[in-house]
Amino acid sequence: MEHLSWRRALLLVLLGLAAAALVLVVPESRLPAVTRTVMLAGAAMSLNLLIGNAGLVSMGHGLFLGFGAYVVAIGSVKHGLSLSWCIALAISSAVVLAVVSAIIALRARALFFGLLTLALSQVAFVFVARNYALTGGDDGLVGINVPKWLDSDLAQHFVAVGVTTAVCLLLLMILASPFGAILRALRDNPERVASLGGHPKHIEFIAFVIAGILAAIMGVVAAITDQAVEPTLISWTTGATLLVMVALGGRFTFLGPILGVVILETTRTLVQTYSEHSDLVVGLLVMGCALAFPEGIGPSLQGSRLGRWFGGPVHMAEAATPPSTERTAAP
């Protein structure tokens, strides 16, 4: 059960301040990588509203991340709009995109839902990667105009940290609300929610739209901080990476996704500076975690004092169910 308390909100703010204070420790050349990690952390948190809480395993979350980034990039680079207009445009059109894709994706259930979201993001990815006139195709778009005060790595890092912290606070509020409770109830037992008078589809729909909009906001942050966009942001690689980060950190722990993002991104960027085999190291790390912590690292920290900081366990019933029980339903 998530609960909103001053302590937890304060913890989030402190975490945000700590992330902001990283500029004092991290060398200047590394700062963009840290900023990117912060941006991904926000995106992973928004994805976990679906995965850990609604039980909707979306594999195409990159769609919203990339969409937010691309609307800003196209508005700024192709049409010369000011940044605030771009942001307004990105968020308002993300609402439309989220509603439409929710209607399509929620037709299917469980694994099919995930693969349908993957299909949607792949359609968008191929469209963007081939459409050189509008989106710059494979090369992406470079040269997003930002106001002068935002034109430094430092300012961009602070913006990323600020937005991510705000997104996390918002998510905590959502999860602590009655809506959050019914979302988890739905994940654990949809029939029961329906029999008690809830509308499973409506609730899932709202969660999907919220998660989509939040991811698009993180996409806007990505566009501002990189001042460039490229199509891989939309592709399934981004969606799958976010999914793996959530799974690695622990989807039943509120801050688990952040843990996953930090572990994977830090490893990747650190290894990248010393050798070109970052994929090998990250891959081995992920495989090791799969064998040691199939439910993510977060829950196994749960018992320790560090774990209590990450938030209590939400519900572990799903974790304890062996797959064989799902299969006995065959006719």
Next chain:
Amino acid sequence: MDGRLILAQVVAGVATGALYFLVASGLTLIWGALGVVNLAHGSFFMLAAFAATTLVHQLGPGLGLLCALVVVPLLVLVFAVALETTLFRRVYVGGIWGQLLLSFGLLLVVNDLVRTGFGAVSRSIVAPDFLQGFVEIFGVRLAKYQLAILATTGLVALYLWHLLARSRTGRLIRAAVDDPAMLGAVGVDVKALRTRVMGIAAVLAGIAGVIAAPRGAVNTTIDVQIVVIAFAVIVIGGLGSVWGALVAALLVGIAEALSTLVIDQGGEVVIFALMALVLFVMPTGFQTIAGRD
């Protein structure tokens, strides 16, 4: 647009679809019998394609490809069995999350190893002399290599049909798809059976990798490319259904080939649009095993 061109494209599409089927059928078998979403299935395909290019460079187009067709699937088989017995076996019980992490990690590791071992440069090989060029059948110009692909995959599909529908192994696999717990209870070694299914699936992907090698560039992005397409195929066909995957693979291949007549690039967009459309109309694909939604 004249009819012959369309017909030629349809044949090309069927050949592509046949390749997709070889990869997708293995993926769907793994899902059905092992309950594993194997993101790393395309890695078998990529390994086979790179190994085939190496053999062809060493031995020449004719002999090299023939050798590759025999040797490479066996190597992939050994690799897959080793993976199953050491790694995958440990994550069956834990459910989908451990499997997802494991196969994603494996995807990254194999990709990195292939890049190191074979080089990041895109490779291409030519088909053997006697399979180059075109033949005309009823006035339709068809590439010989496409016909060769069709013949090979046809044979493999026939064998697969025999294996699944007519042999004891096939009966056991189908039983494992329906109810692995019961199968274990009546005394069948489900563990060994799962290893065998992984092996069969890897061999299918290996054969596909070898015969796909002369068709286009062999590079380190094809593992992800093929596995995403294979996922689209098995979702359209219905998860766990081999023959649903056959229909879906041919459909996807033909749709992709025909789309090149209308739009310049972006055959893939057709695949995923088709997948989204089919799932929108039939949320569980053409044919799904009951109780596994």
